[in-house]
Amino acid sequence: MSNTPYSVKQGWGVFAATVLVLLCLQAQAETLQVVTEDSSYSELRDGKVVGVASEIVEKTLAKAGVTDYHMALYPWARAYDMARLEPNVLIYPIIRSAEREPLFKWVGELDQVTPMFYKLRERRDVVVKSLQDAKNYTVGVVRDDSRQEYLEGKGFNKMVVSSNNLDNLRKLLSGQVALVPLPEREAREQCEDLHIAYEDLESVYTIDELSKGLYVALSLKTPDDTVKRITAAFAHLKDDGTLAKVMAQ
Known part of the structure; x- marks a missing residue:
């Protein structure tokens, strides 16, 4: 007895399954x-x-x-x-x-957006009047963010990297970093998210090059x-x- 009918049927089954997989992958890709x-x-x-x-x-x-x-x-x-x-x-x-x-x-x-360096208002020991001054302090940044890229290019070597914005601000509040670069809108909304007053922060230097x-x-x-x-x-x-x-x- 010939095996041809079974082989053809089996072949068509494999073909149909392959087409289905390809269609699913195409849909996923689109x-x-x-x-x-x-x-x-x-x-x-x-x-x-x-x-x-x-x-x-x-x-x-x-x-x-x-x-x-x-x-x-x-x-x-x-x-x-x-x-x-x-x-x-x-x-x-x-x-x-x-x-x-x-x-x-x-x-x-x-x-x-124009980021500014923020510190805790109570930190009188943190004085920043120039970008060079900011290099003296630990700075919180978000991984692969443009601010991290910019500051690295400017020779900052005291950066502490976070995975997201809120963790970055939390490190400022806990004293793990002395400065964080944030636009005002972002700073205000993050303070609201963490239930702290925006006035607890103080902007000390505007990073115009990052506008x-x-x-x-x-x-x-x-x-x-x-x-x-x-x-x-x-x-x-x-x-x-x-x-x-x-x-x-």
């Missing part, structure tokens, strides 16, 4: 991963990522007709690596710098059509005033 960190612009509330920047991103994706996406909050270093190395990743808010320019496809600017735009960006391997649709949708929200209205909240 899902847009939307990543951010815990900050004054985004946070996790009742299992959902919310915040002014998150609202803008969701409105942008809706207008662009992008419905297959997964929004998640990660430590900054992980979110940054995902957007830098993987296909179909949207990251926000991310500072746009000369070093990062070729690493992403840039969608649009959410906000402008940059915060952007929405896409990974390099995101399809051009997706990039065009998302970029156009973001521009529309900016032009009709939605961006400014939401970010002012």
Whole structure:
């Protein structure tokens, strides 16, 4: 008796299973991963990522007709690596710098920020009147954040690295570091999150060289059509005033 009928049937079964796996992988690859960190612009509330920047991103994706996406909050270093190395990743808010320019496809600017060095107001022993002065103290930074990159480039060697913004501020409060570089909005909201008064902090030096735009960006391997649709949708929200209205909240 010939084994041909069985072999053909078996072959078709293997083929069908392979096609199914490939289709599943393709669907997974096409899902847009939307990543951010815990900050004054985004946070996790009742299992959902919310915040002014998150609202803008969701409105942008809706207008662009992008419905297959997964929004998640990660430590900054992980979110940054995902957007830098993987296909179909949207990251926000991310500072746009000369070093990062070729690493992403840039969608649009959410906000402008200027970090300042903050100390505890009660720390009279911490005196900073220049960037050089700040090098004398321990500085708290977030791993792979643009502020860490900048300060390393300026020769700071007393940095203490945290995985997220709140841990960074906690180290200031506990005395593990003497300074943290934060924009005012971020400082105020983090103080609220930790149930302390913003007035307990004191800004001692503005880091003008770090005055940059915060952007929405896409990974390099995101399809051009997706990039065009998302970029156009973001521009529309900016032009009709939605961006400014939401970010002012």
